[in-house]
Amino acid sequence: MRLGWHPFLRINTGGTFRPRARNRFQPLRSFAPHPGTRWQGRGTAFVSRPSRLNCTLLACWEEGYKDAWFILTDWPPASSEAGWYGWRAWIEPGFTMTNRGGGQWQRPRMTDPERAARLWLAVAVATLWLLSVGGEAEASVPPSTLPDVTEFLGQARRQRRAARVRVVSIFRQGWNLILGALLNQRRLPTGRFVPEPWPSVAEGETKLKVIHEVPLAA
DSSP: OTTSOOOEEEOOTTOEEEETTOSSOEEGGGGSOSTTEEEEEEEEEOSSGGGOEEEEEEEEEOTTOSSOEEEEESSOGGGOOGGGGGGHHHHHHHHHHHTTTTTOTTSOOOOOHHHHHHHHHHHHHHHHHHHHHHHHHHHTSOGGGSOOOHHHHSSOOOOSGGGSOOSSOHHHHHHHHHHHHHHTTOOOOOOOOOOOOOOOEETTEESSOOOOOOOOOO
């Protein structure tokens, strides 16, 4: 937080949390006791005094999931959403693309931060270009050509576009298209950046349905 970052920490279900204006800690599971329930509000996490943390708890257990998510953040309850944690699935592949999956960052032996910063800039621009080309290519694929994997999911098919199973990543699709254009001496594609939908937050309030602090059983 001193560096201007906003933590979004998922904790295990065995912990406890004390809502603001309450005198005792309660099990995390009491905030989202069964599928279809959620709660978010300010309070104190962790019973042990050295580890106590004043923060916001986002508790959410959606239908079709085995367990609930319990996430700690510094964001106000009305400006945060537990579902944002799902974007971790994009962050981790991004790290892979920076390394062995694309940028090959694991190979340089640079010790000068300024040189590393210039290389990072090149990697960032190249990654955006690859995702732009790959995103445009995927957006043009007719849904009818995608395999139906509903029977293997064990639950109702999700409607979000991000839930589609990709055989080839967007990054690799962009890589292949740009490489193919180079080999065939064609004009390089510029692509079009097609991001996944992201919850909008404006002036401290989210457009998503927000569950504010609600009373809990004593």
